[in-house]
Amino acid sequence: MxxxxxxxxxxxxxxxxxxxxxxxxxxxxxxxxxxxxxxxxxxxxxxxxxxxxxxxxxxxxxxxxxxxxxxxxxxxxxxxxxxxxxxxxxxxxxxxxxxxxxxxxxxxxxxxxxxxxxxxxxxxxxxxxxxxxxxxxxxxxxxxxxxxxxxxxxxxxxxxxxxxxxxxxxxxxxxxxxxxxxxxxxxxxxxxxxxxxxxxxxxxxxxxxxxxxxxxxxxxxxxxxxxxxxxxxxxxxxxxxxxxxxxxxxxxxxxxxxxxxxxxxxxxxxxxxxxxxxxxxxxxxxxxxxxxxxxxxxxxxxxxxxxxxxxxxxxxxxxxxxxxxxxxxxxxxxxxxxxxxxxxxxxxxxxxxxxxxxxxxxxxxxxxxxxxxxxxxxxxxxxxxxxxxxxxxxxxxGSLKQTVMEAVTAFLQGGMRIGVLLQGKKVRDDNKTLxxxxxxxxxKLDNLGFTLEPNPTQTPPPLTSSGGPHFLCLDDAVEPLARILPGALSIDQEATDSAPQVVLTSSPVSDHEPIHSPTDTSSLDQTPADKLALVALPPVRIEALAVVPLHKPRHPEHVQRRIRRPFSVAEVEALVQAVEKLGTGRWRDVKLRAFDSAKHRTYVDLKDKWKTLVHTARISPQQRRGEPVPQELLDRVLSAQAYWSQQQAKLHAKPPAAEPCLLL
DNA sequence: TTTAGGG
DNA sequence: CCCTAAA
Structure with missing residues (x-):
């Protein structure tokens, strides 16, 4: 190795x-x-x-x-x-x-x-x-x-x-x-x-x-x-x-x-x-x-x-x-x-x-x-x-070629469909004329796009290539970074790191991020179908669809934007709980406490999520998008936010004051 | 590295 | 989520 x-x-x-x-x-x-x-x-x-x-x-x-x-x-x-x-x-x-x-x-x-x-x-x-x-x-x-x-x-x-x-x-x-x-x-x-x-x-x-x-x-x-x-x-x-x-x-x-x-x-x-x-x-x-x-x-x-x-x-x-x-x-x-x-x-x-x-x-x-x-x-x-x-x-x-071929082949086995996007919107009615x-x-032609979609009626392709020393897998929608390591190395460093970790809280947000082995079906909330459905991500609003040069991933030096991974309710719950406990200014601690094993959630992410949660809680339910967050959680968000901002104000008012107690 | 805040 | 300034 x-x-x-x-x-x-x-x-x-x-x-x-x-x-x-x-x-x-x-x-x-x-x-x-x-x-x-x-x-x-x-x-x-x-x-x-x-x-x-x-x-x-x-x-x-x-x-x-x-x-x-x-x-x-x-x-x-x-x-x-x-x-x-x-x-x-x-x-x-x-x-x-x-x-x-x-x-x-x-x-x-x-x-x-x-x-x-x-x-x-x-x-x-x-x-x-x-x-x-x-x-x-x-x-x-x-x-x-x-x-x-x-x-x-x-x-x-x-x-x-x-x-x-x-x-x-x-x-x-x-x-x-x-x-x-x-x-x-x-x-x-x-x-x-x-x-x-x-x-x-x-x-x-x-x-x-x-x-x-x-x-x-x-x-x-x-x-x-x-x-x-x-x-x-x-x-x-x-x-x-x-x-x-x-x-x-x-x-x-x-x-x-x-x-x-x-x-x-x-x-x-x-x-x-x-x-x-x-x-x-x-x-x-x-x-x-x-x-x-x-x-x-x-x-x-x-x-x-x-x-x-x-x-x-x-x-x-x-x-x-x-x-x-x-x-x-x-x-x-x-x-x-x-x-x-x-x-x-x-x-x-x-x-x-x-x-x-x-x-x-x-x-x-x-x-x-x-x-x-x-x-x-x-x-x-x-x-x-x-x-x-x-x-x-x-x-x-040569084996690289073979591997890629196998990957492509495996994917294509499931059959393909073509999706048509016009100005970012999917054209679903096949019977309409152009x-x-x-x-x-x-x-509008300039705003026309096409997508390849897996045929949902087909069984997912096998995750591993046959025979060869190489393994590959499809990125799944939820865990697009899935990977499978060859042979005995099917647990990578990250898995090794996170596996023995003890989650301090009963946080549901352990990191199931990469698929480390073909048999790893433990990811929460994800059915295999979800994983292989390439359109499984939540609907994404598409603004004006225009035509630009294909943005293939650029040089690796240009690290790409991370996958968007909406917080699950469970994660929100964990976040709220941690913030209630720790406050709004200690994101690193929040991370350590509740998301330690979720490698893909940084403390910045958590801070951002809290920010959006507060915002979400303040807007009307009709204006909210994405997976609905239980009102109870949002209420807790607001109260915790209010409490901790108050504490912060107090702190600023009289610096020598002791750190506020964790009342929640 | 973290925090805080704008984008 | 990204990007930064500032701490």
Missing amino acids: MLQKRLDYGFSGCQVPATLCFPKSSKRKRSARRKVENKQLCAIDLLATVAGELLSERENCAPSPQCNEGASGTNDTSKATAKLDHLCQKKPLKIEPFDQHSCNDTVLGPEVATKRQISCGSTEHLQILSPKDSGPASLLVKCGTERNLPASPKVEGDDLTGFQESENQMPGNGLDINAVGVYGMEDSLDLDTKPPALVSSDSSTEVPVCWNYLPSNSSLPKRESGMEHVVDRDDDDNSSWCTHLSTITNKACRPQCIGNHRVRKLSTLKYWRAAPNILKYSHISDYDTEKKRSLHGKKIYYTRQRTQRSYCKRRKLFERCLVSTSNGGMYSRNIPNLCEMGGIGVEAHHPCTAVLDTNDASPSQTEQSSSYNSVKLRIKSFMVPELFIEIPETATV RQTGISCSD
Whole structure:
């Protein structure tokens, strides 16, 4: 155990690339609409098809001659589906770790992980790739007049140079299976230093800005340049657009201005905060988080405020790297939480904006344009839920791949569903047309998001992978930081620490936080179904859903926001009891007394909770949200608050006075 | 590190 | 929950 460091990989989601568009099955005339609805796939179903195929074909993957010929123009989504099926069946997925610090998308070979500096406490990029050598994988579904342009090849060279070079520059390797260049949008916007944009001389193409400054232009073989050959002319009359199963870093390296709807320069600091749940590295356990904090200092996760003023060269180098990845895919923000398995970037293509904007046009107008009136969405990727993997440092990259594959496979066994979010609200009625739903206007398309959801009717996937030395588990909604350690090490330090601890009070708040073993079902209040339901968290209000670059967890240096973990009534009870006893100014003692074994509750948390409790108690019950706290408890909160604030006032009044007695 | 308070 | 200032 001592000799074998383990690698904790937190996956906030794997991205499964996909692109599709579909007709807007909505017309003014009811009959027409019915016709459309009957004949064409509902958008949601189509999405499900895509996702399902992408996710299920991994088993049956016959070699494919090619799947990369451009799709022929058609409005028929059944053809589109067929195309998707075709693609999916022929394209097994692969799991590849790659170097986040290089634009090469360098795929690691089967070397030992340690040789690649995939080391403990760091996070490496992982991605789900389209199959190697399968050619440009286009999931493009033709709609309207767009044509499929040459897709970019995926680079899978063995050149590890970038990686190696970066090793000394980075505070650590990021293992980030999440995808599209989300790194440091905010950073990028604020830094003056940007890598030179590498712009192709080919007017019809744009070569992404890449952070490794590899020479790149369109004349170079794309397989060497490691960049996508992006053709993107949304505004063309031809509505030409090219999509592909792009890889994560490829996305990350996309040019800054590739279309009005593609890139938003947003200060993601704001959105980061606005969508903490999806942004955070929530798979990292508190333990890990705290470990990191202690390692790097508690201020490391500030973004620019800090990085700008106080960081060393290494830091700057890192941020330089962030810059060029700043324009990753567009992703929905304010997705409720990662337990809904992340958002999916959606891009809107408007072949005929005028039509889209003429919802109030006369029927004839609408009718006339209806054939041209389709909704084109580009789903850059699907995300699978967070996974937590622990793997020996001596494990090979190959086994890492295998482990990740098993994790993904295990999850996918349960079946998937697609959720549609429009402006942050879940669209539940599958029978509505897109137009009825509002998925037709350009502005709303920007607010469209997709989630992958586990099929609730399926049995949860096994928590452990079969055979291998690696164990993995799904993050569950309540305990998103769950992890399972390999073999005999299934009790980690934290468990060891907390297990023998004696809770001073009969506090119900012992820390059941991480799942330390597959058999640990002792978590309070949680049924297994709850644990595996990725939407089990309490409903989260979603404000305006907008599109921002996918916030994949950023560099591990940027410790992510912690998971929100609402206090249970039992915890509130314990807190109230402790505060009654100790007062409102001794949060550390409160923590020790009542929450000592709840590692995820800090004294700051308790103080904050008390603050909110007091507030809750003072507002009307109608205004309260979340799990209702018994009025009796709230009353106690108020009285304790009153009492202790009075005591505090007395203390201030006459300092020499003795400490107030614990009357309660 | 803790506390206190604003965000 | 986060972030900080101040103790």
